[in-house]
Amino acid sequence: MNKRERHQAIREIIGSRVVGSQEELRVLLHEAQWDVTQSTLSRDLREMRVARMPTPEGPRYVSPEHLGDGAADDRTLIEEVLPQFFSSIDGVTELLVLKTIYGGAQPVAEAIDDAGWKEVVGTIGGENTILIVCRSPAARETLEKRLLKIAEG
Amino acid sequence: MNKRERHQAIREIIGSRVVGSQEELRVLLHEAQWDVTQSTLSRDLREMRVARMPTPEGPRYVSPEHLGDGAADDRTLIEEVLPQFFSSIDGVTELLVLKTIYGGAQPVAEAIDDAGWKEVVGTIGGENTILIVCRSPAARETLEKRLLKIAEG
DNA sequence: CCGACCCCTGCAATAATATGCATTATGGGT
DNA sequence: ACCCATAATGCATATTATTGCAGGGGTCGG
Numbered sequence: 569m570n571k572r573e574r575h576q577a578i579r580e581i582i583g584s585r586v587v588g589s590q591e592e593l594r595v596l597l598h599e600a601q602w603d604v605t606q607s608t609l610s611r612d613l614r615e616m617r618v619a620r621m622p623t624p625e626g627p628r629y630v631s632p633e634h635l636g637d638g639a640a641d642d643r644t645l646i647e648e649v650l651p652q653f654f655s656s657i658d659g660v661t662e663l664l665v666l667k668t669i670y671g672g673a674q675p676v677a678e679a680i681d682d683a684g685w686k687e688v689v690g691t692i693g694g695e696n697t698i699l700i701v702c703r704s705p706a707a708r709e710t711l712e713k714r715l716l717k718i719a720e721g
Numbered sequence: 722m723n724k725r726e727r728h729q730a731i732r733e734i735i736g737s738r739v740v741g742s743q744e745e746l747r748v749l750l751h752e753a754q755w756d757v758t759q760s761t762l763s764r765d766l767r768e769m770r771v772a773r774m775p776t777p778e779g780p781r782y783v784s785p786e787h788l789g790d791g792a793a794d795d796r797t798l799i800e801e802v803l804p805q806f807f808s809s810i811d812g813v814t815e816l817l818v819l820k821t822i823y824g825g826a827q828p829v830a831e832a833i834d835d836a837g838w839k840e841v842v843g844t845i846g847g848e849n850t851i852l853i854v855c856r857s858p859a860a861r862e863t864l865e866k867r868l869l870k871i872a873e874g
Numbered sequence: 875c876c877g878a879c880c881c882c883t884g885c886a887a888t889a890a891t892a893t894g895c896a897t898t899a900t901g902g903g904t
Numbered sequence: 905a906c907c908c909a910t911a912a913t914g915c916a917t918a919t920t921a922t923t924g925c926a927g928g929g930g931t932c933g934g
Contacts, residue, residue, distance in 0.1 A: 571912070576804055589890060605914055610892055614775035615801075619783065620891090622767035622922090627890090630772065662813050674848065681850075689811050690818030692847040699845075701816050701852065724882075742920060758884055763921055773891095773921090780892085780920090 574602055575616055578609075582618065582629045593629070646679040647718055654719035655696070657712055662689075664700040664708050666715065673698050687711045727755055728769055731762075735771065735782045746782070799832040800871055807872035808849070810865055815842075817853040817861050819868065826851050840864045 577600060578593065587593050590609040597604065604612075618629050653672025658665050668676055677693030680700065687707035692699045702708040730753060731746065740746045743762045750757065770785050806825030811818050821829055830846030833853065840860035845852045855861040 572800060572804065575801075579805065591890075606891080607893080607915075608913060610775075610890095611912085614777070614892085617774055617776060619772035619774035621770055621772035621785070622763075623770060624767070627922090632774065662816075677847065677850075689813055689816070690820060690850050690852065692845055692850050692852050694847070699852065701813065701818050703813055744920075759921080760885075760923085761883060763923085764883090767922090775892085 571612070574604070575612060577602055578612060578616065578618070579631060583631060587629045588626050644675055644679045644682065646676070646683050649675050649679050650715065650719050651721045657715055657719075659700075659702075659708050659712060661705050662702040662708050664702055664712055664715075666698040666700060668696050668698070670696045672696060685711065685714075724765070727757070728765060730755055731765060731769065731771070732784060736784060739778075740782045741779045799829070799836050802828050802832045803868065803872050810868055810872070812853075812855075812861050812865055814858050815855045815861050817855055817865055817868075819851040819853060821849050821851070823849045825849060838864065838867075 574597070577597060581587060581593065581596050581600075585596075587596065590606045590613070593609055594604065594606055597609075613629065616631070618631055620627050621630050649672070653668035653676050655667040655669055655672075657667070666676065673693035673696050677691045677698045680688060680691050680698070687702050687710055689701040689703055691701070700708075700711065702711055727750070730750060734740060734746065734749050734753075738749075740749065743759045743766070746762055747757065747759050750762075766782065771782050772785065773780050774783050802825075806821040806829050808820040808822055808825075810820070819826075819829065826846040826849050830844045830851045833841065833844050833851070840855050840863055842854040842856055844854070853864065855864055
């Protein structure tokens with residue numbers, strides 16, 4: 569009887585198959601050892617704000633936050649985007665600040681994430697500035713040189 | 722008796738106010754000189770793929786393109802929002818980098834702010850990454866463990 | 875003008891969801 | 905360990921949505 573875990577289970581189910589009614593969901597949950605009534609599911613779905621969307625093939629439940637997932641496109645290579653957007657780079661301790669032309673921060677930040685470099689703890693991109701958190705000051709220096717090299721083409 | 726125009730009228734109504742039932746929508750349409758039964762509206766809403774999203778204040782109809790809107794509304798509880806979006810966590814010194822699924826950074830950052838934890842100096846959220854500035858490396862470790870625990874449900 | 879064939883709609887029956895109330899679990903505080 | 909306050913749940917039922925069916929217009933080809 570753990571509501572939070574059950575919510576998670578519900579998300580996984582409605583995210584991976586077509587669920588058209590709360591009764592149907594109840595059966596699917598039952599197969600996964602969750603045993604609750606339709607009433608509870610009605611309340612769960614409200615708390616989770618799961619919407620019921622009618623379609624020609626019948627209604628289906630959809631998590632609002634997963635609706636934009638279809639928009640996800642192909643990954644971008646850092647070698648392609650950085651020379652195109654690069655403006656300047658600087659940093660202190662384990663922080664690296666990379667500036668790009670306007671609008672370039674997001675794609676570049678994404679490309680850096682995708683590169684999967686071990687020196688990188690994480691990146692945050694605004695409009696034209698990216699903050700890169702590095703694992704150490706030494707890692708920052710390594711990364712700074714690498715990015716500069718890539719930026720030059 | 723023009724279905725297309727009626728659909729447009731429906732879009733305008735549900736886009737400009739809260740509509741909680743088809744009967745309610747029927748009355749509103751009636752005030753705008755559209756006279757149809759609830760049955761017809763059920764069919765219209767299906768053709769338009771208008772979803773019904775339950776909320777604490779009662780159900781409401783939302784156009785598909787606005788479906789994600791309510792997701793981050795007042796669900797500021799970190800326990801609710803983190804398991805849903807969590808991807809990974811890492812950090813250095815007093816910086817903690819939390820990664821989420823795409824689009825999850827904002828709501829989670831907001832939830833962390835709302836939690837009011839003393840270890841947190843501040844947060845910055847991008848698209849799928851949150852930078853959490855902690856009060857000290859020790860605070861960072863404490864927070865990292867706590868968030869990991871919450872993320873697991 | 876007449877049918878044949880649509881699509882659209884209302885009506886009424888059926889299916890699905892939401893909720894008031896009573897009961898049981900859960901988490902603090904002492 | 906006990907008690908209280910709060911939250912979670914099931915049951916029965918109210919509310920809401922969906923749908924099978926039949927009728928009303930349109931349109932097109934004869």
